[in-house]
Amino acid sequence: MRRLGTVLTAVVLAGAAVSATAVSATAAPATGAAPAAAPSAACDTGGWGSALKSADARDHQPLKQIKAGQHACYDRLVFEVPTAGGKPVGYRIGYVKELHQDGSGDLIKVGGGAILEIRVAAPSYDPETGKSTYPGKAGQPLPGVDVKGYRTFKDTRFGSSFEGDTQIGLGVAKRLPFRVVQQKNQLIVDVAHS
Template sequence: MRRLTTAAAALALAGAGLAGTAGVAGAAPGPVGKAASAATCSTVWGSGTKSATDSDSKPLTNIKTSQNPCYDRMVFDISGATGKLGYHVGYVDTFHQDGSGEQIPVNGGAILQVYVSAPSYDPATMKQTYAGKAGKSLPGVNVTGYKTFKDTRFGASFEGQTQVGVGVRARLPFRVLQSGDKLIVDVAHTW
């Protein structure tokens, strides 16, 4: 709340022609509406590794992406999951396929590695539930024109978890959320 109040005060001073006055930190040139929108984008998520050890062990059925004003979003659909979902998300220097250790090239300024505690197959029948192929782009996902996402690669589904590499513009703040049976990874457009 304090950040919004400070931004509003800076915008009011900027609107009064005082943007160049000392002591008005954070006043941005340009239309007030655009500055106000930028002020509402949180970048306090940090870029450190985030994880949860919980696991529902239901299979992964789909991965989708979307663009938002402040971040790009990747959603892992674990249909039928009712409890907490396990994950391990963090930046890596190189993306190596889980199990084989083979390096998989990922385009972008940084690589965000995502492990979801959900296999891409049904453990009871061994039937594939998500059509990802090692080293290939995620099926049905096109990140062309995204502000932050630059590439996606399927790593593996190994020992009950699925691995994905996301090429991003730079090492930017991200958060991990759960909504029902979906695990959500948001990567901010800026710091």
């Protein structure tokens, strides 16, 4: 019985190796470029997870810009927030069933299979002058952010800027692992392709 189990295990592993080779071969671009690395080796998203992530607010500087980008293993949303002395920016990011605008509670429709609500401790206006620093409009797509053709991102919606926080709805293909990284004046949200 033990020998049969060993033989079956060897057959299953050999079949998996052949399947992985076939997938890599068919995934190679037809243009003659080098084949893409196997996703499991190149796309290590261990430790990302899909649970709520947050950090305390330490600096309430106004939001300047939001940009999006595509990478081999994930799609990226970058919040430009000037910080004093490189202090981390507070945030609260997690999946929600629906996006409700802060302050009014109005429902904002967000396309995609799942909604990632992103709250950044940075108002989209200058608190001292009231002048807008980021031109987002409630319920509208993010200005200058076009996610058409993205593998994971499907929609973006500006929620509000309320009590020092800016709220964004990010529509993604489905509930996928994500991570949050801070670098100098940037708060970065990466959502994995799988």
